[in-house]
Structures are given as C-alpha cells and as structure tokens.
Amino acid sequence: MNPDLKKERDGASFDPEKIVNLLYGGPDRVKRKRKLESLALNDPDFQHEDLNFMSREQQYETQLKKSIMVVQKQEKHGIMGPEDSAHYVYNGAFKAMAGPFGLHTSMFLPTLRGQATDEQKDKWLKMAENYAIIGTYAQTEMGHGTFLRGLETTATYDPHTQEFDLHTPTPTGTKWWPGCLGKTSNYCVLMAQLYIHGKSYGPHPFMVQIRSLEDHKPLPGVTVGDIGPKFGYAGNDNGFLRFDHVRIPRDNMLMKYSRVEPDGTYVKPPSSKLAYGTMVQVRSFIVSEAAESLAKAVTIATRYSCVRRQSEMKPGHPEPQVLDYVTQQYKLFPYLAAAYAFMFAARAMVSVYFRSMERITRGDITVLPELHALSSGLKSLSSWVMNAGIEECRMACGGHGYSHASGIPSIYAEHTPAATYEGENTVLMLQTARYLMKSYSQSVQGEKLAGSVAYLAGVQPVPVAGRTRDVLDLQVLIEAYQHRAARLVHEAALQLRKEQQAGKDQPDAWNATSVDLVKAATAHSQYFVVKNFAARLADPAVDSSVRAVLTSLCQLHALHGVVNNSGDFLEDGYMTGTDIRQARRHINALMAKLRPDAVALVDAFDYPDGILNSILGRYDGNVYEHLLEWAKASPLNKTDVHQSYHKYLKPFLQANRAKL
Ligand SMILES: CCC/C=C/C(=O)SCCNC(=O)CCNC(=O)[C@H](O)C(C)(C)COP(=O)([O-])OP(=O)([O-])OC[C@H]1O[C@@H](n2cnc3c(N)ncnc32)[C@H](O)[C@@H]1OP(=O)([O-])[O-]
Numbered sequence: 001m002n003p004d005l006k007k008e009r010d011g012a013s014f015d016p017e018k019i020v021n022l023l024y025g026g027p028d029r030v031k032r033k034r035k036l037e038s039l040a041l042n043d044p045d046f047q048h049e050d051l052n053f054m055s056r057e058q059q060y061e062t063q064l065k066k067s068i069m070v071v072q073k074q075e076k077h078g079i080m081g082p083e084d085s086a087h088y089v090y091n092g093a094f095k096a097m098a099g100p101f102g103l104h105t106s107m108f109l110p111t112l113r114g115q116a117t118d119e120q121k122d123k124w125l126k127m128a129e130n131y132a133i134i135g136t137y138a139q140t141e142m143g144h145g146t147f148l149r150g151l152e153t154t155a156t157y158d159p160h161t162q163e164f165d166l167h168t169p170t171p172t173g174t175k176w177w178p179g180c181l182g183k184t185s186n187y188c189v190l191m192a193q194l195y196i197h198g199k200s201y202g203p204h205p206f207m208v209q210i211r212s213l214e215d216h217k218p219l220p221g222v223t224v225g226d227i228g229p230k231f232g233y234a235g236n237d238n239g240f241l242r243f244d245h246v247r248i249p250r251d252n253m254l255m256k257y258s259r260v261e262p263d264g265t266y267v268k269p270p271s272s273k274l275a276y277g278t279m280v281q282v283r284s285f286i287v288s289e290a291a292e293s294l295a296k297a298v299t300i301a302t303r304y305s306c307v308r309r310q311s312e313m314k315p316g317h318p319e320p321q322v323l324d325y326v327t328q329q330y331k332l333f334p335y336l337a338a339a340y341a342f343m344f345a346a347r348a349m350v351s352v353y354f355r356s357m358e359r360i361t362r363g364d365i366t367v368l369p370e371l372h373a374l375s376s377g378l379k380s381l382s383s384w385v386m387n388a389g390i391e392e393c394r395m396a397c398g399g400h401g402y403s404h405a406s407g408i409p410s411i412y413a414e415h416t417p418a419a420t421y422e423g424e425n426t427v428l429m430l431q432t433a434r435y436l437m438k439s440y441s442q443s444v445q446g447e448k449l450a451g452s453v454a455y456l457a458g459v460q461p462v463p464v465a466g467r468t469r470d471v472l473d474l475q476v477l478i479e480a481y482q483h484r485a486a487r488l489v490h491e492a493a494l495q496l497r498k499e500q501q502a503g504k505d506q507p508d509a510w511n512a513t514s515v516d517l518v519k520a521a522t523a524h525s526q527y528f529v530v531k532n533f534a535a536r537l538a539d540p541a542v543d544s545s546v547r548a549v550l551t552s553l554c555q556l557h558a559l560h561g562v563v564n565n566s567g568d569f570l571e572d573g574y575m576t577g578t579d580i581r582q583a584r585r586h587i588n589a590l591m592a593k594l595r596p597d598a599v600a601l602v603d604a605f606d607y608p609d610g611i612l613n614s615i616l617g618r619y620d621g622n623v624y625e626h627l628l629e630w631a632k633a634s635p636l637n638k639t640d641v642h643q644s645y646h647k648y649l650k651p652f653l654q655a656n657r658a659k660l
C-alpha cells in the first residue's frame with residue numbers, strides 16, 4: 001500500500017463501511033453486492049485484453065461473447081432481480097461499458113412488459129426473457145430524435161389483410177442510433193406513425209422481426225446495419241434500419257393502452273403519453289448512472305491526488321500531495337459532494353418512479369405529469385453535472401488523466417451521451433419548465449399544488465435588508481434554494497406573458513423565454529437535490545460520525561451552488577453580498593475540514609479496482625510501477641521495432657541521409 005494513501009485512511013474521522021451500508025441499503029445488501037461483483041470480476045471467462053488495446057470489431061466481438069456468457073452464468077448462479085444484475089452484469093462483468101445486449105435489457109424487455117397486452121406477453125415476453133430472441137428499441141431516425149411526433153416511419157393499417165404496412169418513405173426516416181441494432185438484434189420495438197384510412201394517429205410501438213431466426217440475414221424489405229464508429233460505445237452496434245413495405249400482423253402493435261380493431265377502429269389510450277413510458281423509466285434510472293459515473297471519476301482523481309506529489313509549496317520542503325493545494329480541493333470536492341447528492345437523489349427518483357407506476361398500473365394516470373417533469377429535470381441536471389465533473393477530474397489528474405490508463409476517458413466517453421440519449425437535456429428541461437409554468441398558473445388561480453411543486457404557491461418575501469443569516473445552516477440553504485426556484489419560475493412566467501402581450505404567439509413567446517425557462521427548471525431540480533440530501537441526513541438511523549461528515553458535504557454542495565449561481569440569489573436582494581462572501585469563506589473552511597476524510601469518502605463508494613479499471617485510482621496507490629506495466633502491454637510495444645519502420649520510416653530516413 002502506498003504510504004500516503006495508508007496515512008489518509010488511518011486519519012479518517014469515520015469508518016467508510018458505515019457509509020457503504022448507508023449507500024447500498026445495509027450490511028446484507030452490501031455483502032450481496034460484493035459477492036456478485038467479485039464473482040464477475042474474478043471469473044476467468046471474463047478476463048480479456050484491455051478493451052483500449054482492441055479494434056472496434058474486436059471490442060464488439062469480445063462484448064458479445066461476454067454478454068452471452070453473462071446470461072448463461074446469471075442463470076447458473078440464480079442472479080435475477082435488477083439490483084443483483086446491476087452488480088453482477090453492469091458493474092462486475094461489463095465495468096459499466098456498453099454491451100450488445102444493453103438495449104435488450106434496458107428498453108426492449110421493459111417496453112414489452114409495459115406496453116404489451118397479456119396475450120402479447122404470452123407470445124413474446126418469455127422468448128425475450130430467455131434470449132430466444134434479442135431486441136432493441138428503434139425510435140430515433142436520422143432526421144428526428146427529439147421530436148417524436150415528427151417521426152417519418154409509417155405503419156399503415158390494411159383492414160383487408162389485417163396487417164400493418166411498415167415503410168420508410170425518405171432518407172431522413174431511416175432509424176438511426178438504436179443500440180444493439182446494427183449486428184445483434186433480430187427483433188425490435190419500432191416506434192412508427194400509425195395511419196388508419198389515411199388518418200394519422202401519431203407514434204405507436206410495434207413488435208417487428210427484422211432478421212431471420214435461421215441465418216440472421218435481414219428479412220425481405222429490411223435494410224439494417226451498423227452506423228459506424230462513435231465517440232465511445234465501441235462495443236455497442238448502434239444501428240440503422242429501413243423498411244420497404246414490410247407487412248406485419250395487426251397483433252404486432254403493442255396494444256396495452258391503444259388498440260386498432262380488425263375493422264380499423266382506433267381505440268384511444270387513457271393518455272397518449274403512456275406510449276412514452278419506457279423513456280420515463282430509463283430517465284428515472286439515468287440519475288443513478290450519472291451519480292455512479294461521477295463517483296468513479298472522483299474516486300480515481302482523489303486517490304491519485306493523494307499519491308501525486310508536485311512542486312514546492314514551501315522552499316526546501318518535500319513536494320506536497322497535490323490534494324493539499326486548495327485549488328485542487330476546489331476542483332474535486334464540489335464534485336465529490338455532487339456525487340453523494342445525486343446518489344441520494346437517484347434513490348429518491350427510483351422510489352418516486354415505482355410509487356407512481358404502482359398507481360399508473362391501477363389506472364390512476366394523474367401522477368404521470370409530475371413523474372415526467374421530475375425525471376426529465378433530474379436526468380438532465382445529473383448528467384450535465386456528471387459531464388462537467390468527469391472532465392474536471394480528468395484535468396485534475398494532469399497529463400496522466402488524458403491516458404486511458406487513468407480510466408477517466410472511458411468513463412467520460414461511455415457516459416457523456418446520457419446528456420443526449422433518452423431525451424436531449426435542454427429539451428427535457430423545457431418539458432420540466434412546461435410543467436412548472438402550468439403548475440404556477442394553477443397556483444395563481446388559487447389551486448392547491450402538491451408534490452415537488454407545492455412550494456410554488458408563492459414567492460417568499462425578501463428578508464429585510466441587514467438581516468444576518470447563518471448560511472451554513474442547512475435549513476437556511478434549503479429556503480434559499482426554494483426561494484430562488486420559486487422566483488425564477490415566477491419571473492419566467494411573467495416574461496412569457498410579457499412576450500405574448502408584446503404580440504408574440506405562444507410558441508414564439510415560449511422560444512423567446514426559453515433560456516429563462518431552462519434556468520427555472522434547473523433551479524427547481526437543484527432545489528429538489530439539496531432538500532433531498534438534507535432530508536436523508538435527518539434520518540435518526542444515520543450514525544453520528546457519518547452524519548457529521550455528510551453534513552459538511554451537503555453544506556459544501558449547497559454553498560458551492562450558491563456561489564456559482566450567486567447572481568440568482570443576489571438579484572432580488574434575497575441574499576446579500578455579505579452572505580455570498582461568507583459562503584465563500586465557509587467553502588474554504590469546509591474543504592479544509594473534509595480534506596482528511598477525502599480518501600475515506602471515496603472509498604465509501606465501494607468501487608473495487610476491477611470496476612474502476614484505472615491505474616491512477618488503484619486502491620493500493622501503487623500507480624507508477626503499474627503505469628509502466630500497462631504501457632508495455634500496448635500492441636505497439638509487442639515488438640521493439642514496428643513493422644511500419646521497415647515499410648515507411650527506414651526508406652524515408654535512408655533517402656534523407658543519402659541526400660546529405
Ligand atoms: C442506454 C441508452 C439508450 C438510449 C436510448 C434512447 O435514447 S431511446 C430514444 C429516446 N428519445 C427521446 O427521449 C425523445 C425525446 N422526445 C420526447 O420524449 C418528446 O418528443 C417530447 C417530450 C420532447 C415532446 O413530446 P410531444 O411533442 O408528444 O409532447 P408536447 O411537448 O407537445 O407535450 C404534450 C404534453 O405531453 C406531456 N408529455 C410529454 N412527454 C411525456 C411523458 N413521457 N410522460 C408524460 N407526459 C409527457 C407534456 O408534458 C405535455 O403535457 P401538457 O403540458 O400538455 O399537460
């Protein structure tokens with residue numbers, strides 16, 4: 001063990017195991033998590049060359065082979081529920097890298113479970129759950145991802161044959177991006193515009209076979225392939241798909257909510273947005289993905305910052321650990337705090353999701369707008385912060401952060417699209433804003449608001465000038481975030497009205513106000529995260545040493561947000577310049593307080609080395625010797641003299657020498 005890391009661990013004010021238990025739901029679940037992770041990490045079948053050293057084809061093949069073994073081994077070991085699978089498959093076997101069955105489990109199966117009738121489930125679900133067929137979720141097209149209602153692929157009902165005719169009428173209507181589509185899937189859930197007797201009924205889900213179950217060749221009328229190399233996701237065959245008048249039976253429309261009768265009569269769903277249900281589910285879960293990815297990057301950068309020594313702080317003294325530079329703490333600690341904040345927010349989001357789904361399943365769809373607004377806002381906020389945070393962690397590791405040996409580039413490349421997939425972040429924040437505007441106007445009309453928007457009932461009065469407040473007090477901070485969110489919602493609503501009064505129609509007024517609307521929705525989501533973090537600490541079951549250190553983190557998270565967005569808190573005089581100055585001083589004091597606990601706080605995320613996959617973030621801190629070992633394994637180092645020397649460099653050098 002590197003002595004610096006040992007010293008850090010010995011000096012911590014709390015036992016990280018207590019936080020591990022808090023984060024993962026108690027000792028029994030932690031034991032299970034570790035057992036499943038190590039089962040996957042120590043399985044010789046899952047050992048292979050570093051993916052960074054492989055071509056894209058090799059990565060796809062490796063991940064496909066692993067996906068198949070994972071399915072077989074899950075069955076063998078009796079690993080079933082989503083939590084167990086997350087530990088064994090997602091973190092353990094795949095180290096959170098995308099594999100070619102990813103969309104089958106994350107979207108294809110959930111769509112069958114959520115959108116199919118019982119008869120349809122009997123027909124396909126068992127086959128899909130047993131991997132007799134592999135599917136994906138084919139919605140996005142080359143021309144439209146965001147604007148679902150603009151999808152061009154058509155499903156035209158023919159009452160004579162009781163079939164749908166699937167067709168891609170234009171180049172831009174080509175399905176583009178669906179994961180696992182290019183080479184792996186033989187089925188997909190297709191989102192297509194439903195047409196009956198010439199009338200459009202909007203996007204609906206259809207179950208479509210695209211490849212032969214005999215030889216995997218595309219079925220007649222189907223053109224399908226891989227979209228080519230991407231920023232990351234090398235092991236995933238994101239694909240394209242076109243239909244040339246392909247016919248499927250009427251029963252292949254997923255008809256749990258809307259139906260087409262044999263004669264072409266359309267039966268409306270209770271809400272047309274129920275067809276978007278899988279996206280809401282995945283968005284709710286992305287908050288957790290964002291928190292975990294950020295936590296991994298912060299773990300790597302924090303451990304490395306304790307091992308790394310650089311410069312001379314005091315003349316003649318040993319080089320300090322770079323984490324002793326306060327600027328380094330200012331890069332990392334706010335993201336350490338954010339990772340915790342989003343871990344707790346993710347737990348809250350998942351429980352809101354399951355509670356809401358319970359009611360939706362019982363036929364109560366009144367919870368849908370709140371669920372959609374909350375999941376859209378939290379998905380966007382968490383993935384934005386994750387993106388900024390991972391990049392900050394990379395830079396905080398200096399040059400070595402840029403190497404794949406750090407593990408950070410892969411984390412970034414693999415998770416940065418969370419800001420885009422499942423709904424582009426700005427677009428989703430505007431959906432949250434839409435709900436906020438609606439709720440605000442209901443409140444103005446005297447209706448009582450409930451749930452996450454209850455606070456919009458009125459903007460709190462600005463405190464009298466000169467009032468001093470303790471900005472370290474979490475209740476004071478929660479009230480400040482609440483005030484800011486309510487005010488920004490209120491002002492966006494006024495601005496929207498003003499634009500309309502100035503002669504703009506609603507869509508133009510909305511577009512003109514959209515920067516303010518995104519700001520309001522972001523503030524609303526940040527308020528939720530801060531309030532939820534503080535509420536988690538109020539739980540009397542939390543150990544006092546844990547509460548102490550997490551309270552400092554919660555204060556840091558909230559204060560950092562105040563200082564970073566100081567204009568929002570100052571603009572209407574709610575906070576004063578003195579408050580902000582104090583907030584800055586408190587941040588420095590909190591960082592000094594957290595410094596001795598930094599390593600223990602990242603250890604408490606409980607990522608074993610096999611999952612972090614990082615030389616810089618190794619638990620034992622033995623970075624330098626392993627860096628060299630890792631580099632030696634690079635394919636370019638297989639020979640001392642690369643064959644290209646003989647082909648190109650040698651004649652070039654010889655010719656140049658001959659000229660002299
Ligand atoms: C592992 C990674 C794999 C990745 C996979 C993918 O990316 S898969 C591909 C992922 N692709 C994407 O994520 C695509 C992103 N795009 C979309 O989801 C939609 O096109 C949209 C939401 C942007 C607009 O939809 P629109 O034009 O149909 O709607 P509108 O704006 O006209 O609003 C009308 C009303 O509907 C409401 N409402 C809307 N959605 C929902 C919902 N889910 N639930 C409940 N309600 C919802 C809305 O609030 C509004 O209510 P109001 O105010 O009237 O009471």
Ligand SMILES: Cc1cc2nc3c(=O)[nH]c(=O)nc-3n(C[C@H](O)[C@H](O)[C@H](O)COP(=O)(O)OP(=O)(O)OC[C@H]3O[C@@H](n4cnc5c(N)ncnc54)[C@H](O)[C@@H]3O)c2cc1C
Pocket residue numbers: 103137138139140143144145146147176177178179233238417420421422423424425426427430
């Ligand atoms: C890695 C990855 C995996 C994916 N997997 C799948 C999959 O499995 N299945 C699938 O169907 N799709 C998948 N997608 C597609 C993904 O869902 C879409 O790319 C995403 O929904 C964004 O849509 P878009 O590409 O059309 O972006 P665009 O909407 O074209 O976004 C471009 C810009 O326009 C802005 N913009 C667009 N509309 C508005 C508006 N109304 N108001 C303000 N600004 C706006 C956006 O904010 C953005 O800045 C995947 C994408 C990626 C990157």
